[in-house]
Amino acid sequence: MNNITVTTNDHKRLTALLEFASIKTIMPEIEKLLYNKLIVARALPQESISKHVITMNSRVLLKELSSEREIELTITYPQDANNRERKVSILSPIGIALLGRQVGDQVSWKIPGGTGQFEIVDVRYQPEAVGDFHL
Template sequence: MNRRLITIIDYERLLALKELALLTTETSENVRKLYTELMHAHMLKPGYISENAITMNSRILLRELHTGRQIDLTITYPRDSNAMERRVSVFSEIGTALLGKLVGDRVSWKIKGREAHFEILEVLYQPEAVGHFNL
């Protein structure tokens, strides 16, 4: 398990959502996995996290390793997710795989019954990098 980077603010907000998420989400296994990994994450003040780290509300560019196809998406809180806008919940399999990872890391999750592997190419927007600490 690679150690994830997370801001203290993101950690506190996600911790506050834990019980409700475990009770209401269909992806409770993803939620359990995320919280297990967050317990071992390296927590930083928002102004000290690398601009290459995926934090909440970050927009990122990925490349699927098998096809070379590039996609961009945003990691959001569940209430802000919207598939049409490529805004994925942190509690989804995709969100769980990406939060706290760095540019250059490789991640995988299932898409349409098969395992898809991606490389993180770029963090296109990270709130902390531009001083947006309260998103």
């Protein structure tokens, strides 16, 4: 069963982002990961997305399963990524792993020294949940 859900707006924007030749040339593995995710994702109108689903510009609380350490991240478009502010690009393994997932899901991605496994504890901010449909 497919449990990846994205907004139709995010789907359109991300599909357009993948059309840039530089992404295909410089980041072919990332391009393939995001492309494969968008192919299987269920796209819904912004108004129909559950507030527990991670969409673009969502701020999420994660718990690392091995250490119980919690971290908060925001999933952004590449131009808005900022490590200091914990804003991660959708064109990163973390961003791709989180997009479309929901509270309670477990996700993993490569980290220095191996693979990190995390549980999604909370979606602290989701644009669609508060009517910020312009983001």
